Amino acid sequence: MKNKCWWHDKFYNFGARMTSTRRTIIDILHSTREHLSVEDIFKKVHEMNPSTGLTTVYRTLDLLEQMGMAQKYIFGDGKARYELAINRKGKGYHHHLVCVKCKTIIDYSDFTNNEIELFKATKTKLLKKYNFKIVNHVTYFYGLCGKCQNL
Amino acid sequence: MKNKCWWHDKFYNFGARMTSTRRTIIDILHSTREHLSVEDIFKKVHEMNPSTGLTTVYRTLDLLEQMGMAQKYIFGDGKARYELAINRKGKGYHHHLVCVKCKTIIDYSDFTNNEIELFKATKTKLLKKYNFKIVNHVTYFYGLCGKCQNL
DNA sequence: AATGAAAATGATAATTGTTTTCATATAGAT
DNA sequence: ATCTATATGAAAACAATTATCATTTTCATT
Ligand SMILES: [Mn+2]
Ligand SMILES: [Mn+2]
Ligand SMILES: [Zn+2]
Ligand SMILES: [Zn+2]
Numbered sequence: 001m002k003n004k005c006w007w008h009d010k011f012y013n014f015g016a017r018m019t020s021t022r023r024t025i026i027d028i029l030h031s032t033r034e035h036l037s038v039e040d041i042f043k044k045v046h047e048m049n050p051s052t053g054l055t056t057v058y059r060t061l062d063l064l065e066q067m068g069m070a071q072k073y074i075f076g077d078g079k080a081r082y083e084l085a086i087n088r089k090g091k092g093y094h095h096h097l098v099c100v101k102c103k104t105i106i107d108y109s110d111f112t113n114n115e116i117e118l119f120k121a122t123k124t125k126l127l128k129k130y131n132f133k134i135v136n137h138v139t140y141f142y143g144l145c146g147k148c149q150n151l
Numbered sequence: 152m153k154n155k156c157w158w159h160d161k162f163y164n165f166g167a168r169m170t171s172t173r174r175t176i177i178d179i180l181h182s183t184r185e186h187l188s189v190e191d192i193f194k195k196v197h198e199m200n201p202s203t204g205l206t207t208v209y210r211t212l213d214l215l216e217q218m219g220m221a222q223k224y225i226f227g228d229g230k231a232r233y234e235l236a237i238n239r240k241g242k243g244y245h246h247h248l249v250c251v252k253c254k255t256i257i258d259y260s261d262f263t264n265n266e267i268e269l270f271k272a273t274k275t276k277l278l279k280k281y282n283f284k285i286v287n288h289v290t291y292f293y294g295l296c297g298k299c300q301n302l
Numbered sequence: 303a304a305t306g307a308a309a310a311t312g313a314t315a316a317t318t319g320t321t322t323t324c325a326t327a328t329a330g331a332t
Numbered sequence: 333a334t335c336t337a338t339a340t341g342a343a344a345a346c347a348a349t350t351a352t353c354a355t356t357t358t359c360a361t362t
Pocket of ligand 3: 099100101102103104144145146147148
């Protein structure tokens with residue numbers, strides 16, 4: 001692994017090394033808008049380098065999550081799914097709409113000011129009332145996507 | 152199983168029968184404020200009737216969820232947890248605060264009018280914008296409980 | 303460029319939570 | 333009391349994830 005890239009330092013500061021498999025996985029996550037399962041990612045890695053083991057994919061995703069570079073989701077189909085926390089388009093924090101029928105996942109990030117305000121208020125309230133310090137929150141909206149409503 | 156109870160009809164309408172194990176499990180869920188794992192529930196059932204199998208506990212919880220009597224949660228420790236949807240104290244829909252350190256789970260149900268209003272608005276917005284029909288939503292607040300903040 | 307210690311990897315086995323299977327037992331309508 | 337659909341328990345199967353350990357790779361130091 002010769003040439004550096006922007007995340008080299010991130011890894012270094014975390015006491016981790018940059019390897020080609022890790023870079024491949026980051027690239028894969030970068031290049032999709034989907035919420036890939038570990039198996040999905042493994043298959044894609046395998047196309048580039050068939051000698052890579054599934055274990056390494058698990059370990060890398062775990063690392064990325066700990067570094068705050070990736071988000072892990074458990075939508076309810078029994079397998080973890082991952083997404084870059086900060087992607088190329090700067091898409092940051094967002095929620096998810098999960099179709100209970102076809103399992104499609106839609107990102108929902110266009111929050112209204114009202115929604116943003118409210119979260120801040122809730123944060124304050126929970127700290128006061130329950131002495132609970134929120135570091136993040138996750139919301140899943142379950143329902144029916146357009147297609148599935150007409151079946 | 153002789154005497155009827157209030158949920159007898161609920162079962163009947165669902166084409167399900169009332170059995171002593173099912174009643175035991177409902178009682179267990181009724182008598183706690185915790186979010187019990189399947190294993191937790193199995194242990195308690197086992198105290199009352201050691202011949203009950205774990206499979207039946209799984210099956211019963213599944214049934215209760217399908218009937219809308221229980222809620223299943225996956226908080227992130229890899230095991231499902233259950234809670235009665237409508238309990239004796241009439242506690243209904245609520246969110247959860249999950250301490251990332253000690254894994255304590257706190258119920259959070261005292262929503263402000265503002266919060267309730269906003270959810271309705273969001274529901275409408277999502278239907279309009281994504282043509283997505285929400286049937287329910289789940290929010291997990293992750294953070295540090297009072298105790299764990301001072302460690 | 304060669305060296306060496308720390309970190310990463312892959313193959314395999316082990317673990318864990320959950321589901322399936324199937325023969326037997328039970329609920330509850332008749 | 334009888335009968336049939338439903339529920340059950342034991343065991344095996346399953347699927348996702350994690351642990352183990354010998355080998356390879358990274359990268360700071362020579
Ligand atoms: Mn997303
Ligand atoms: Mn709860
Ligand atoms: Zn759908
Ligand atoms: Zn805590």
